Amino acid sequence: MATDSLAVRVLLFARARELAGADTIALTLPSPATVADLRAALAHFQPALAALLARSALAVNHAFADDSTPLSPSDEIALIPPVSGG
Amino acid sequence: MFRLTHSPIDSAALTESVLRPGCGGVVLFLGTVRDLTGDVRTEFLEYEAYAPMAEAKMAEIEADVRARWPVGDMAIVHRLGRLDIGDVAVAIAVSCPHRAQAFDACRHAIDRVKELVPIWKKENAPDGRADWVH
Numbered sequence: 001m002a003t004d005s006l007a008v009r010v011l012l013f014a015r016a017r018e019l020a021g022a023d024t025i026a027l028t029l030p031s032p033a034t035v036a037d038l039r040a041a042l043a044h045f046q047p048a049l050a051a052l053l054a055r056s057a058l059a060v061n062h063a064f065a066d067d068s069t070p071l072s073p074s075d076e077i078a079l080i081p082p083v084s085g086g
Numbered sequence: 087m088f089r090l091t092h093s094p095i096d097s098a099a100l101t102e103s104v105l106r107p108g109c110g111g112v113v114l115f116l117g118t119v120r121d122l123t124g125d126v127r128t129e130f131l132e133y134e135a136y137a138p139m140a141e142a143k144m145a146e147i148e149a150d151v152r153a154r155w156p157v158g159d160m161a162i163v164h165r166l167g168r169l170d171i172g173d174v175a176v177a178i179a180v181s182c183p184h185r186a187q188a189f190d191a192c193r194h195a196i197d198r199v200k201e202l203v204p205i206w207k208k209e210n211a212p213d214g215r216a217d218w219v220h
Contacts, residue, residue, distance in 0.1 A: 013136055014206035015218035052220065059204070062139040078136055078204075084219035085133065085140075085164060085205030086117045086176050086196065 004031040008038065008071060011078040016056065019048045029071070035060070036067035038077070049079075056081045088144035088162040090135055095163050095174045104181040106158035111185035113192040117176040119169045129212045133166045133175060136204040140164070143203045147195055155191040156182055162195060164205055175207075 057080040158181040182188040
């Protein structure tokens, strides 16, 4: 039986971009999916990112998201490592 | 007003831009590139932003500051790309009727910028080593 799935792209910046060797990661998650599901999939498929991911935030449509935030196909999703502007 | 730029920041022009007849207190904060972090020497920094979210967060910060203090006008500018020692990375200018309000508003704005805006710096040492500050 086919399971609904959700294709997402995650934008990467700074050390996360360098660790992954790419500025985006494409993932397919079982649907419905939340930020927590995305975190688990990122850690699984990009183990090099796992340690930084644990200290990072996720943003959905330019707003910080918590683990319960649901994801939609059109969302702009980004991994936000601890910021260091200024 | 807020913006990201790859060009040098003209802090005098930024300060001029917030002057208002009803404001007797104007505070300018500059964040500049320091040569030492602890005992590690920096040759230059590289700044990177998630631009659309950075702009959204700067807009939120400006709205928050304006809601809390009687701001005449304010401007937040953050520079991106390669910056050398002494270059201005961030400038915030705020005008208010009185000085205490202007100091407090400007302090709040820079603290929030450093906490919320998705911008990252990479420290490049003289020996070629480089690492992101996370």
